[in-house]
Amino acid sequence: MSKNLKIGTWEAIATIGCISLIPTLLTIPTFTVETIGTATFLHSIYTSIITFIFLAIILALYKNFANMDIFDVANYVGGKPLLLIFCIIAVLYLLVSFVLTFSEFIQNLQNVLLQNAPQEYISIIFGVVITISVFLGIRGIFRTGSIITPLIVVGFLLVFFSLQKDVDLTNFFPVFGNGVSKFFVEGFNHVGKYEGVFFILLITPFVKDYKKIGYFSFFLATFFIIPSLFLLVGIFPYPSITENYFPIFELTRLINLGRFIQRVESIFILLWLLATFIYLSLALSFIVEIFQKMFNIKYSHRLIPVFSTIAVCLSCMLTSHDLILKIRYFVFSNITPIVIIVNPLILLIVARIKRRYKCKKLIVQNSSS
Secondary structure, eight states, X not given: XXXXXXXXXXXXXXXXXXXXXXXXXXXXXXHHHHHHGGGHHHHHHHHHHHHHHHHHHHHHHGGGGTTSOHHHHHHHHHHHHHHHHHHHHHHHHHHHHHHHHHHHHHHHHHHHTOTTSOHHHHHHHHHHHHHHHHHTOHHHHHHHHXXXXXXXXXXXXXXXXXXXXXXXXXGGOSTTTTOHHHHHHTTGGGGGGGTHHHHHHXXXXXXXXXXXXXXXXXXXXXXXXXXXXXXXXXXXOTTGGGGOSSHHHHHHTTOOOSSSOOOTHHHHHHHHHHHHHHHHHHHXXXXXXXXXXXXXXXXXXXXXXXXXXXXXXXXXXOOOHHHHHHHHHHIIIIIHHIIIIIHHHHHHHHHHHHHHHHHHHHHHHHHHO
């Protein structure tokens, strides 16, 4: 990524908030309800508090490293070996996330809109579109996100205010769902809803105010996640919601705004397409960027079709929806919290200690001389 690249504050907030919506639009709500039960809405508030605390700590620790991304910090702490480790983890994580999201996206699209179209053809078409968007540059992806996100917010508000009257408050009982211990223990495992935290750490050198972006994108993501789970649990009684692969879409099908405004789910499909397009384009772009940083390769567009072809081919191999769900749940609850919270937190603490030690050593040397 060019050092001259500058990403606007609103562009970053809107795009990161937008991509945080993707887990909520897909099957993450189903996982949460299966684990937590009727306490899913309350648990989402608990999870958001945990995530906010960790985010605040990470952003505070980043104070002296604002001109570095997370990989530059790794290089500062442990040199080339640690840089390679962090780059490999990030590339593999983003590649797996891309493959799972793309596979799930294509299968859901086929089920709700393109029932007779072969999955391979749909995958190729969308793969080409995503590849072209990455060719056009990461700045264009963020600009597109800044335009799309207000439309998603308006659409989301339409869904919420149209359906909130159908919420049955008895669906939220028992308050702690499948048990108090599971409610609290599973809190950290579900911070994967806020995957956007990871992307913040990748763009810090290219933004003016990373703290503002971090906090506002978090609140935007929370604006999407908590009300969505409130509607899902309030309208679809437990455990019937766990039988639905695409619960948010089913919600939109319930909207009826009178005699002349129906089939609102068509608008939802459009917004879902745009949000997923932003997420996949950004993930592919960072896969290429991190791979080049890992081997100190000068930026080249040639790697974009290579990685997009690999990712789309792997996606086409995942034909079982149940298998996709199992892999996604494992990644969501076990891998994502480590990648977006644990690794950066430990790294930044060590970097802060090392920086402080160097400063003290320098002061001692100056005083002795």
